Amino acid sequence: MTEYSSSPAAPPQEQSTIDLLGLMAYGELSAFERLAYDARFSPTLTDRKMLGALAVSEFAHFERVSAALAGLGADVDAAMEPFQASVDFFHERTRPADWYESLMKAYVSDSISSDFYREVADFLPQAAREVVQSILADSRSGEQLRERIQRALAQEPRLSSRLALWGRRLVGEALTQAQRITIERAVLLGIGVDQDAEVAAVSTPLMARLTQNHSRRMSALGLTA
């Protein structure tokens, strides 16, 4: 088995794969922890079980991504490490004030990160792209979250201005980190690290598409994006 560390020494294509899987792995592990904890504030035990089950499915994704990394001969911890600061920073900057904000955070960050992974996966070799796509295909959690938010908004229309504001805050913080990651780890996009102009050429329209998709989801919920 070939050993790929997360160092820039790995061939660019393999390094892109390891980087993207490392980011996904750490993102899923963190999402699991936050979601499980936020579940405690659920208004009912049924909601609490729902968020718990979603958290558990994030952990299952984390395990699948870890297995894919191990299959590439990569060290999972080393692959996650470069992304820890950005992901942690995002969570620190977006601590939900209550259960509805947790629900919204889970929905927004899950959707944006899936869009981001999907876009970046297009630059990957086919085998790696398929791993990423198979994990992204499991989109039940997004649907469950959207339905639950819709129900909450229907029951409590006054929530909508607060959640709209919160959604803008979340997308802002998420895009800041996504931009930071694509710039610092340009290899993610299959681009050499020194080609700043090319990074901007890829990352600017990518950020625009992520924002657009987010706005569409917010509008579908009747919220001003």
Place this chain on the structure above:
Amino acid sequence: MTEYSSSPAAPPQEQSTIDLLGLMAYGELSAFERLAYDARFSPTLTDRKMLGALAVSEFAHFERVSAALAGLGADVDAAMEPFQASVDFFHERTRPADWYESLMKAYVSDSISSDFYREVADFLPQAAREVVQSILADSRSGEQLRERIQRALAQEPRLSSRLALWGRRLVGEALTQAQRITIERAVLLGIGVDQDAEVAAVSTPLMARLTQNHSRRMSALGLTA
């Protein structure tokens, strides 16, 4: 299918089963949430994954207990509800200051609650006793936690006085809640609620045995109980 609510109207033996399973279910759900969140403070990503995986196994236990309750025709939320205050109170009173305290809390509370469920299960009808025993038989988590604590103590001997103190705090709070539960819900022990003398006759030696087992575990770790 017969419908058993968590009300005192259910026949005593069935109510005992529902009560014990309700307590286990809520205990597992809470343990899952706390453990998943505490994992964030792990010193290494490997430790973090270990606690995450343990949390996920608590959720799997919760799902098995829920299924057993549903199989009895009981409402899972209603069965958990009477124990929510005690379990939440225990967690509020025992917030770990760091990762080592989280590890110790998981080990101590997991062990004491398993001992408690095992003892109380002896009073249950055979079918229910078997469900409880099959869940308790999955004791990998206790072993993993003990090994990790042993390793931490070997690496950092100065931890031992702090963890010994913390262990005493944990057992005190756990037994306070266990006592509260056995008194308030004497039906758990298969005893009529009005027979105070009989409750004491069962619960006092039970508390003594729980304390003794805890002390034995602390000594095995080289800690003063």
